[in-house]
Amino acid sequence: MNQIAAKPRAFPHNGLDRNGVALMLIDMQRDFLEPQGYLAGLGYDLGGVRGAIGPAQQLLAAARAAGLCIIHTRQGYRPDLAEVPAHKLARIQAGQSAIGKPGPLGRFLIRGEPGFQIISELAPVPGEFVVDKTANSAFWGTDLAAILTARGIRALILAGVTTDVCVHCTLREANDRGFECLLAGDACGSGDAEAHRAALHMVTVEDGVFGVLADVDAIVTALDRMDRPIATPTAAEIPQDAVREESSYLGDWSI
Numbered sequence: 001m002n003q004i005a006a007k008p009r010a011f012p013h014n015g016l017d018r019n020g021v022a023l024m025l026i027d028m029q030r031d032f033l034e035p036q037g038y039l040a041g042l043g044y045d046l047g048g049v050r051g052a053i054g055p056a057q058q059l060l061a062a063a064r065a066a067g068l069c070i071i072h073t074r075q076g077y078r079p080d081l082a083e084v085p086a087h088k089l090a091r092i093q094a095g096q097s098a099i100g101k102p103g104p105l106g107r108f109l110i111r112g113e114p115g116f117q118i119i120s121e122l123a124p125v126p127g128e129f130v131v132d133k134t135a136n137s138a139f140w141g142t143d144l145a146a147i148l149t150a151r152g153i154r155a156l157i158l159a160g161v162t163t164d165v166c167v168h169c170t171l172r173e174a175n176d177r178g179f180e181c182l183l184a185g186d187a188c189g190s191g192d193a194e195a196h197r198a199a200l201h202m203v204t205v206e207d208g209v210f211g212v213l214a215d216v217d218a219i220v221t222a223l224d225r226m227d228r229p230i231a232t233p234t235a236a237e238i239p240q241d242a243v244r245e246e247s248s249y250l251g252d253w254s255i
Helices: 053-066 086-093 144-150 163-176 193-208 216-224 240-247
Strands: 021-026 069-075 129-133 155-161 180-189 212-214
Touching (some): 021 163, 053 069, 053 180, 069 163, 155 163, 163 180, 163 193, 180 193, 180 216, 193 212, 212 216
Parallel strands (some): 021 155, 069 129, 155 180, 180 212
């Protein structure tokens, strides 16, 4: 049985099946990963998040080659901030939150602005899902659960930023919803090194109460052992115009 070597146990429990496993890349957006973006504007060192880009690229390439369902998420709000709860809006109005403030990449974390877009290194291609969200968990107020159910997905490989906030919130809710979860530790990142370390550790406590942990090399090794899907185009074979069109897609803004 083909499984990913992980801690504290192999993943998934019943073996890798491209029809039952999905890769989720959480919030790999310019606002979180580029020096002109939201996270840098808060004064965080970007080394912790940018270090996840290379491993995430390897993971994404392997998942595409294996024919896995691939889901990208983006965190962002309506331009009028209509969906922002009152207590968060009060922080914005008091200058205690940078959400919606103007920056070099447009208004921070606002849908449609340049900073809201996924970085070019990990841009979605046609056939991959883009889920836009206004909460830390990618399940809240989105159609993510419906997409996974419709495709028969029961296990998730998660990566992205930030490890301690949106990645962990999504993983925890996925676990509560009955999905078997693996966190790709080196394809995740945070602006806070201690929070990143703690978030990785929490996955494995109580014999993996939230899931399991593996590095990208172990995941890629197992994915490479899978039979190749028939006539699946590689990223290099997809016309760049199609890639640009998909990566500019604004997704479903409804909550």
